[in-house]
Amino acid sequence: MRLGAPVHNGEYGLGIDVGDGTVSAAVCGAVDGGTTGATVLPLGDGRVTTAVDDGGRVALAPVDGTARTRHLVARVGDPVPVYAGDHPVPAAELVAAAVQRVRELAEAREGRPDSWTVLTVPPSWSGHRRAVLARALASSGVPRFSLVSAAVAAVHHHVVAGDLPGESTVAVYDLGAGTLDTAVVGPTPEEPLGHRAPPPAPLPWGGRDVDDAVVAHVVGCLGTPQGEAPGWARALRAACVAAKEALSTATVVRVDVDGSGDGTVRLTREELDEVLAEPTRDSAGMLAAAVAAAGLRLQDLEAVVLAGGGVRVPLVAEVLSGELGRPLVVGADPALTPALGAAALAAEALAVEALPVETFPVERQVAAATPVVAGSLPHAAPAGSDAPGRGPRRDRTRPSAAGETASRPPRRTPRRNSRLGRGVVVAGAAVGLVLLGPAAAGLFDAVVAPAPAGEEATAEDDAGVIARGTATVGGGSGGGTATRGGGTGGGAGSGPVAR
Structure with a gap:
């Protein structure tokens, strides 16, 4: 697409967060060179997750324990495939299929396909894992997409919502179903918001571990084992999950252990806090430690951003506030925060693509008109792979297909309260050379070819199609008696800053 192309009125960006426990999504429109606010895309009657049948077909299923669900994201890049029945399938292909299911739902609701998809990935992922997923997404037919750190997407959402200044330095605490991801996000020499240091590997502790602790406590209160009937254990776990969620607002709940109402266990918030106190302090x-690894003191942080469904447990906020001594920023539904930020980044990509030519300085227009051989473009490192003070990254190259070229155009001049989303995008059905029009490519630092299949890469040598997001323009649970099931509502807004 050329500079000065028509505005993308009616088009929208799609943000998707495929977690090990749930899948969430949001949409954000591109109108008149700007963006609308991101809104949650309903994917079902409540929370949904990925389910894989014996034939390898992927569906979005309710989070109620009835479907055969798989924890796929952690397996991406693993040479050992996931077995669907007798069929070995790479985990990345199953994640890509889940993305396509979300895109289908978005098209049905919005009346047209999304024009840009942004998928979040764990902040600690190396270039190898990102490249494996990028190849799978392109092979599955996702036309234009980018990958962004879930931590950066979460911060971006709060910048857009006005909860944080545009170039804040914050720590991100993302407690998902199976892991805790942490990162330090702030201004870097290359972008307004990025990783200030390579994020640590995730801590294998999450919402499912909290559920396990509640189940063990409730079973201990029963005194004698129960549940000879089929499905009793699943029903008990569902009731315990509902109880945990209810304790986000209530102080006492009753857990219906057999579904009849005759056998109940009283559970208080104090009892839940006692069970969770030690692992929560360890997570703080x-x-x-992640903040120290970034060369910062806790006092250097503007805030701590909370994301993921696990942070609904009140003890999490209490411990983090007490141990770290920094303000906490959390959305109305923290499980949706990364998806909302990703959707805003996707819409910003479309908005910048539609800017008229006069938006850019003349020297930038000249640079945009000069084609560059893709193999000589600077190699893009993962977001935040350089620590502060290391200076500009070296230009590194990777050969690409002969004769193919791409333009490296100008970046948009930021407006007040505006930040550009940058990254490497896969555009088209094949991953190899990525061809972007001048305005579209202005969102990204470089265009590179992915690493050969199976080639490993580290945070220092990411050798693949990497997408790096940064902040861009901005524009509850119930209480009472806990029974089986139980869901949570979602909203696009952000909650107040808790201090």
Whole structure:
């Protein structure tokens, strides 16, 4: 697409967050060179997750324990495939299929396909894992997409919502179903918001571990084992999950252990806090270590951003506030925060693509008109792979297909309260050379070819199609008696800053 192309009125960006526990999505429109606010895309009657049948077909299923669900994201890049029945399938292909299911739902609701998809990935992922997923997404037919750190997407959402200044330095605490991801996000020499240091590996502790602790406590209160009937264990776990969620607002709940109402266990918030106190303090120590690894003190942080469904447990906020001594920023539904930020980044990509030519300085227009051989473009490192003070990254190259070229155009001049989303995008059905029009490519630092299949890469040598997001323009649970099931509502807004 050329500079000065028509505005993308009616088009929208799609943000998707495929977690090990749930899948969430949001949409954000591109109108008149700007963006609308991101809104949650309903994917079902409540929360949904990925389910894989014996034939390898992927569906979005309710989070109620009835479907055969798989924890796929953690397996991306693993040479050992996931077995669907007798069929070995790479985990990345199954994640890509889940993305396509979300895109289908978005098209049905919005009346047209999304024009840009942004998928979040764990902040600690190396270039190898990103490249494996990028190849799978392109092979599945996703036309234009980028990958962004879930931590950066979460911060971006709060910048857009006005909860944080545009170039804040914050720590991110993302407690998902199976892991805790942490990162330090702030201004870097290359972008307004990025990783200030390579994020640590995730801590294998999450919402499912909290559920396990509640189940063990409730079973211990029963005194004698129960549940000879089929499905009793699943029903008990569902009731315990509902109880945990209810304790986000209530102080006492009753857990219906057999579904009849005759056998109940009283559970208080104090009892839940006692079970979770030690691992929660350990997790706060992990976040503090991530801040120190970025060369920062806790006092240097504007805030701590909370994301993921696990942070609904009140003890999490209490411990983090007490241990770290920084303000906490959390959305109305923190499980949706990364998806909302990703959707806004996708819409910003479309808005920048539609800017008229006069938006850019003349020297930038000249640079945009000069084609560059893709193989000589600077190699894009993962977001935040350079620590502060290391200076500009070296230009590194990777050969690409002969004769193919791409333009490296100008970046948009930021407006007040505006930040550009940058990254490497896969545009088209094949991953190899990515051809972008001048305005579209202005969102990204470089265009590179992915690493050969199976080639490993580290945070220092990411050798693949990497997408790096940064902040861009901005524009509850119930209480009472806990029974089986139970869901949570979602909203696009952000909650107040808790201090």
